[in-house]
Amino acid sequence: MSNDQDARYADAAAQWGAALQRIARAYEADPERRRDLLQDMHVTLWKSFAAFDGRCSVRTWVYRVASNVAASHVARERRDRLQLVTLDTIEHVPDEGDVGEKFEEEAALSRLTALIHRLKAPDRQVMTLYLEGLSADSIAEVTGLSPGAIATRISRLKVLLTRLFHEAANV
Amino acid sequence: MSDLDRIQAVWANQPKENFSMSVAEIRERASTLQSTVKRRNFREYAVGAVLIVVFSAAAYFARTPLSAFACALTAAGVAFVMWRMHVLGRAASEHEIAAAGSCWAAFYRQELVRQRDALRGIWSWYLGPLVPGMVVYWISVGVKGGMWSWLIAVAGVALTAAVFAWVADANKRAAVALQAEIDVLDQIKEA
Numbered sequence: 520m521s522n523d524q525d526a527r528y529a530d531a532a533a534q535w536g537a538a539l540q541r542i543a544r545a546y547e548a549d550p551e552r553r554r555d556l557l558q559d560m561h562v563t564l565w566k567s568f569a570a571f572d573g574r575c576s577v578r579t580w581v582y583r584v585a586s587n588v589a590a591s592h593v594a595r596e597r598r599d600r601l602q603l604v605t606l607d608t609i610e611h612v613p614d615e616g617d618v619g620e621k622f623e624e625e626a627a628l629s630r631l632t633a634l635i636h637r638l639k640a641p642d643r644q645v646m647t648l649y650l651e652g653l654s655a656d657s658i659a660e661v662t663g664l665s666p667g668a669i670a671t672r673i674s675r676l677k678v679l680l681t682r683l684f685h686e687a688a689n690v
Numbered sequence: 691m692s693d694l695d696r697i698q699a700v701w702a703n704q705p706k707e708n709f710s711m712s713v714a715e716i717r718e719r720a721s722t723l724q725s726t727v728k729r730r731n732f733r734e735y736a737v738g739a740v741l742i743v744v745f746s747a748a749a750y751f752a753r754t755p756l757s758a759f760a761c762a763l764t765a766a767g768v769a770f771v772m773w774r775m776h777v778l779g780r781a782a783s784e785h786e787i788a789a790a791g792s793c794w795a796a797f798y799r800q801e802l803v804r805q806r807d808a809l810r811g812i813w814s815w816y817l818g819p820l821v822p823g824m825v826v827y828w829i830s831v832g833v834k835g836g837m838w839s840w841l842i843a844v845a846g847v848a849l850t851a852a853v854f855a856w857v858a859d860a861n862k863r864a865a866v867a868l869q870a871e872i873d874v875l876d877q878i879k880e881a
Contacts, residue, residue, distance in 0.1 A: 525713045528716065536709075537706055540706060540709065541701065541702075554707075554709070557709060558711065558719065561711050561716060562716055562720050563786065563787060563790050564790075565713070565716045565717075565720060566787050566790070567790040570790075570791060571791065575791075580791050583790070583792065583793060583794060583797075584790045584791060586794045586797075587786070587789065587790055587792070587794060587797040587798070588786065588790070590794060590797060590798045590801060591782070591801055594801045594802065594805060624703075627697065627700050628701070628704050631697065631700065640798060640875075641795075641874075641875065641878050644794055649698075650697070650698055650701040651702075652698055652702065661793065662793060662794040662795055663792075663793030663794060663795035663796050663879065664795055664879060665878070665879060668878045668879070677694055680693070680694055680697045681693050681694065683697070684693040684694075684696060684697050
């Protein structure tokens with residue numbers, strides 16, 4: 520079992536390592552804490568493969584583990600957090616400071632990350648998985664939220680993201 | 691390429707940080723606490739250890755048996771609080787591992803419930819254990835002599851009670867906020 524666990528972890532880390540980094544970035548702005556969070560994701564992923572029963576795909580499993588470790592991290596750090604908002608109450612896309620000298624893509628990423636950090640947990644979860652390119656069905660499988668709730672959120676976040684893209688392009 | 695596709699591409703192509711962990715490193719780290727838990731616990735245990743040392747020293751050098759007893763009770767109360775924090779922290783870490791592969795909403799709900807219950811039970815594991823030491827300390831101040839000593843003791847009890855009530859109220863409000871978050875999550879899950 521231990522060899523299986525090691526092999527599964529190694530495969531998953533090779534294939535989804537970059538996704539783990541992006542999810543960690545979605546949940547933690549501070550570089551040092553983000554590195555801690557990323558380490559925790561990898562350790563938990565390795566441990567979790569001891570209990571992997573194949574009832575879902577490895578991709579779904581990896582996203583679940585990463586999301587759950589990130590959720591624990593946010594719950595622990597909640598007292599230090601900004602006032603979080605929902606997708607339908609956020610009025611403007613936050614600006615990460617002076618981006619005048621940055622390229623368009625960098626400005627968009629900067630604003631996107633700042634936006635994600637402001638969102639309440641369910642919205643942040645759906646937003647991150649949508650950006651990862653998961654379908655609504657896959658997001659439902661990872662999150663356990665109802666398809667209706669996910670469809671509503673995807674519709675709202677599309678409007679928000681389109682606005683963000685145009686604002687970043689005008690920087 | 692649509693605007694949304696471009697945003698997704700920006701997200702997917704963001705700079706990758708230099709990070710790697712071998713299986714051997716993972717195994718080594720897995721035998722200790724999670725990094726973020728370890729850092730948080732270190733801070734809390736350090737504060738607790740300092741308080742235990744200070745109150746133990748105060749008990750040793752106290753001028754009267756009653757004030758020595760008060761300081762010893764307080765040190766024991768702090769030790770109890772540290773032990774409960776350790777137990778609660780360990781339960782949280784074990785939950786994080788055991789439920790790692792479950793869907794996010796179920797996992798996050800359990801996390802919120804665990805935190806809410808810890809906040810609701812603040813008297814039993816955090817404030818309550820400190821009460822005996824505080825009470826005996828102010829009694830030890832009162833019995834030193836005269837009316838003024840008792841007035842100071844009563845004022846001290848009132849101040850201590852006010853601080854404890856403020857802490858309890860802050861935790862109660864935090865528990866209510868967590869319950870509201872749990873309710874919203876339940877609505878979303880069923881929507």
